[in-house]
Amino acid sequence: MVTKALTTIITIIVGVGAALIVYWILNKLAELLPERLEDRIKPYLYILPAFLGIVVYLVYPAVLTVINSFRGPISQNWVGFANFTTLFKSHDFQQTLINTLLWIIIVPAVTIVIGLTVATLSDRLRPGAEKLTKTIIFLPMAISLIGAATIWRFVYDAEPAGQNQIGLLNAVGQLFNKGPVDWLSTDNFHLNSLLLMVILLWSQVGFSMVLLSAAVKGVPVDTLEAARIDGANERQIFFRVIVPQIRGTIVTVFITVTITVMKIFDVVYVNTNGGFNTNVLGNQFYNEISTNLNYGAASAIVVILMIAVAPLMWYQVRHFKSEEAA
Amino acid sequence: MAATTQPVPAPVEDTQAKVKRSPAHFDRNPAKAGWFTKITLAVICVLWMIPLLGTFLTSFRSLDDVQSSGWWTLFTKPSSIARLTLSNYDKAITGGADMGRDFFNSLAIALPATFIPILIAAFAAYAFTFMEFWGRDVLFLTIVSMLVVPNYVAFVPILKLYRTLGMNGTFAAVWLAHIGFGMSLAIYILRNYMATLPKTVIESAKIDGASHYQTFFKLVLPMSVPALASFAIFQFLWVWNDLLVALVFIGPGDNEPVTVGLTHLKTQLGQGWELTTAGGFVTMILPLVVFLALQRFFVRGLTAGAVKG
Numbered sequence: 001m002v003t004k005a006l007t008t009i010i011t012i013i014v015g016v017g018a019a020l021i022v023y024w025i026l027n028k029l030a031e032l033l034p035e036r037l038e039d040r041i042k043p044y045l046y047i048l049p050a051f052l053g054i055v056v057y058l059v060y061p062a063v064l065t066v067i068n069s070f071r072g073p074i075s076q077n078w079v080g081f082a083n084f085t086t087l088f089k090s091h092d093f094q095q096t097l098i099n100t101l102l103w104i105i106i107v108p109a110v111t112i113v114i115g116l117t118v119a120t121l122s123d124r125l126r127p128g129a130e131k132l133t134k135t136i137i138f139l140p141m142a143i144s145l146i147g148a149a150t151i152w153r154f155v156y157d158a159e160p161a162g163q164n165q166i167g168l169l170n171a172v173g174q175l176f177n178k179g180p181v182d183w184l185s186t187d188n189f190h191l192n193s194l195l196l197m198v199i200l201l202w203s204q205v206g207f208s209m210v211l212l213s214a215a216v217k218g219v220p221v222d223t224l225e226a227a228r229i230d231g232a233n234e235r236q237i238f239f240r241v242i243v244p245q246i247r248g249t250i251v252t253v254f255i256t257v258t259i260t261v262m263k264i265f266d267v268v269y270v271n272t273n274g275g276f277n278t279n280v281l282g283n284q285f286y287n288e289i290s291t292n293l294n295y296g297a298a299s300a301i302v303v304i305l306m307i308a309v310a311p312l313m314w315y316q317v318r319h320f321k322s323e324e325a326a
Numbered sequence: 327m328a329a330t331t332q333p334v335p336a337p338v339e340d341t342q343a344k345v346k347r348s349p350a351h352f353d354r355n356p357a358k359a360g361w362f363t364k365i366t367l368a369v370i371c372v373l374w375m376i377p378l379l380g381t382f383l384t385s386f387r388s389l390d391d392v393q394s395s396g397w398w399t400l401f402t403k404p405s406s407i408a409r410l411t412l413s414n415y416d417k418a419i420t421g422g423a424d425m426g427r428d429f430f431n432s433l434a435i436a437l438p439a440t441f442i443p444i445l446i447a448a449f450a451a452y453a454f455t456f457m458e459f460w461g462r463d464v465l466f467l468t469i470v471s472m473l474v475v476p477n478y479v480a481f482v483p484i485l486k487l488y489r490t491l492g493m494n495g496t497f498a499a500v501w502l503a504h505i506g507f508g509m510s511l512a513i514y515i516l517r518n519y520m521a522t523l524p525k526t527v528i529e530s531a532k533i534d535g536a537s538h539y540q541t542f543f544k545l546v547l548p549m550s551v552p553a554l555a556s557f558a559i560f561q562f563l564w565v566w567n568d569l570l571v572a573l574v575f576i577g578p579g580d581n582e583p584v585t586v587g588l589t590h591l592k593t594q595l596g597q598g599w600e601l602t603t604a605g606g607f608v609t610m611i612l613p614l615v616v617f618l619a620l621q622r623f624f625v626r627g628l629t630a631g632a633v634k635g
Contacts, residue, residue: 001426008430011497015438019445027539042538043459050450050509051465053443057506058472061483068482114370121367124359135621136371140378142617143610144567146585150592150606151381154397166396168380202374207628214629263476266569270589285478286570295482302478309476 022049062306068299075295083300096279099193103264103280107197107204108257112250114201115208119216120238134213138206145203145266152199152271158182187277196278199267204260208253215249216242255312262308281305385603386410392600414604418591423601425608427580428587432609434497435572435583436565439504440558446505447512448554452542454513455520456528466517473510480506481574488575499575504565512557515627519553520546556627559620563613584609 026045030038068075069083087093122133140148157167158180165171170180184192219242227241243250265282268274274283281301288298359367383397388409391399399406419426453459454466484503485494493499523546531541547554569585576582578590584605591605617624 004427004430008434011434012437015497015501016441019438019442023445023449040459043453043457043462046453046457046538047450047465049446050469050513053446053502053506053509054469054472057480057484057503058475058477058510061480062475064483065479118367118370121359121363124363125367126359129359133367133371135618136374138621138625139614139617140374142563142567142613143378144569144585144613146569146588147567147606147610150588150602151377153602154380154384155377164395166392166394168376168396168398171396171398202377210625210628214625259476263478269569270592282478282570285481286573289482289485289574298482302476305476305478313471313473313475 065299065302065306068295069303071296071299073292073294073296075299079296083296084304087297087300087304092279093284095277096274096281096284099190099278100262100264100280102190102193103197103200103261104258106194107200107261108254110197110201111204111208111257112212112253114205115253116212116216116250118205118209119213120242123213123216134206134209137209140203141206143203145200146270148199148203149267149270152202156183156195184272184278185276190277192272192276193278196267196271199271200261200264204257208257211249211253212246215246219245255315259309259312262305381603381606384600385414385607386412387600388413389600392603414600415608418601418604418608421601423587423591423605425584425587425591425605428582428584429608429612431497431581432566432583432585432612435500435576436562438497439501439508439565440562442501443505443508443512443561444516444554444558447509447516447557448547448550449542450509450513451516451520452538452546454517455523456525456541456546457538466513469510469513473514477507477571481570485574495576495579495581497576497581500571503571503575504561504568507571508561508564512561515557516550516553519550523549552623552626555620555623559616559624560627562616566613 026048030042030045033041070078070080072079118133118137122130125133143151154166155168157165158170159165159167161179165174165180167183169183173180183195186192223241223245224237227237232240263282264280265286268278268280268283269286272278274280274287281304285298285301285305288294288301380397383400384392387397387400387406388411391406391409395403395406400410417423419429450469454462480503488494488499527549528541528545531545536544566583567585569589572583572586573589576586578586588602588605588609592602
């Protein structure tokens with residue numbers, strides 16, 4: 001354990017030190033140049049490592065992925081659209097798409113509803129109680145989704161009938177003389193997918209609550225006063241005064257959560273690995289590169305993901321531009 | 327006498343008092359938490375905490391107890407309290423699962439993967455905020471637009487690249503990947519923050535003969551500490567809790583982080599419930615401490631980045 005601790009410390013120092021040295025060298029190099037040239041080159045040197053990182057890890061792979069999506073399993077021969085047609089014709093993949101769509105439809109919306117509920121209601125508590133409430137809801141954000149899966153196992157677990165149930169849901173069922181249900185393998189009405197979504201909700205609602213709470217507190221008091229003087233009740237004030245003013249934040253949270261959900265992997269991978277009709281794009285992608293070793297199909301899935309994300313990306317960039325202009 | 331349909335706000339004799347109270351009446355929350363509010367929030371909080379509490383208690387129970395009864399029996403049959411044990415933690419940390427080793431690996435991965443991207447992003451953000459150069463806006467826009475490219479694009483090409491370079495399974499492989507993946511957001515957040523710093527201070531440093539390098543390290547970095555701190559927490563939690571990147575570029579083995587360790591603890595020892603709970607808390611303890619201690623910075627960072635928009 002001691003040697004492990006020492007090597008860990010050394011690894012950290014080496015990694016961090018290397019990064020510092022790179023900038024020191026870049027700066028020294030720039031200083032060797034004549035002054036006028038130095039001023040012109042320096043900005044580019046300062047952004048160079050950042051740009052390299054983005055080009056190597058996002059731009060270049062994105063281009064290669066598009067190319068590979070038209071090639072065979074080990075990316076050697078051209079196959080045209082075969083990867084896509086095989087995927088879309090496969091019944092399993094159709095189900096995967098439907099499941100992913102369900103996640104996209106349900107999770108962002110519910111995240112915002114619960115987040116906004118907690119944000120608005122807790123705003124009325126005393127400061128101490130408000131802080132405690134928010135911390136409790138926010139806490140799961142610090143827990144990895146694989147940790148969350150371990151935690152929720154004690155909610156969804158099913159033991160054979162007649163035995164003591166150690167999962168919370170089935171134990172409650174037992175109280176009412178209901179037989180155990182194997183929750184995560186029940187796909188009637190996509191029940192198991194919904195239960196997996198609950199795990200993600202548990203983890204992500206805090207994020208939406210924090211952002212929405214800040215936005216709710218930022219609503220100018222005079223607009224609330226004006227509405228109250230005009231005789232609006234609390235519900236009208238909420239829907240007609242508060243919500244329109246925090247629309248920007250709601251959209252931001254919605255987009256962020258939607259992107260998270262499109263890429264969802266951990267929750268499904270560790271709980272069911274896509275079995276019992278719970279598969280989603282992210283998990284199928286991992287299966288293609290780890291079990292099936294079909295890089296063509298994996299690339300095609302990522303291309304589908306990119307096409308789905310593109311409108312959001314367009315929105316985000318446009319949004320950013322308008323913010324700059326303001 | 328009065329029209330019955332018209333809602334009467336307050337009895338007449340109260341009017342005087344109401345006028346006096348009016349400033350307070352118009353504070354943020356005229357409707358102080360009523361029953362509905364309190365009960366709703368209490369129910370949500372209890373629902374949120376029960377799974378975590380159950381797992382926490384389970385992590386101290388013996389294998390026999392875990393398999394034969396739910397964690398709530400600790401409350402219904404106090405006799406089982408006497409059988410609580412630390413042996414799960416002992417086995418999970420030092421035994422075959424070796425989560426202790428994984429914990430150090432996670433540190434070796436997460437600390438540099440937090441620090442290096444921040445340094446790189448801070449330099450870039452400085453250039454984008456305080457330096458004039460050709461193509462600045464286009465380059466910045468390119469970076470922002472990369473925010474939403476799914477990092478899935480990177481796995482296959484980078485895996486192949488790493489194979490040629492023999493980098494698979496090394497810490498550096500994951501550091502570099504996290505640098506690439508976290509860069510857009512980091513630059514975006516830091517540049518937004520630096521743009522709010524007073525330009526005059528930086529200009530006067532320039533007049534006093536300070537180089538950009540000095541201005542960056544002595545002036546801009548210290549002034550940006552709030553933004554740096556909140557992004558650092560964000561990135562640290564992200565890297566520490568990441569499973570996919572670690573699974574693809576490191577995989578199971580001597581360098582595996584806690585998330586990977588917990589995953590195959592779950593699959594290998596399918597029945598070893600008592601170990602997965604203890605192992606689970608080994609993965610959670612540091613992020614929870616960081617989170618609770620630095621929540622303020624984290625929240626500030628989140629809201630600064632998004633609420634304005």
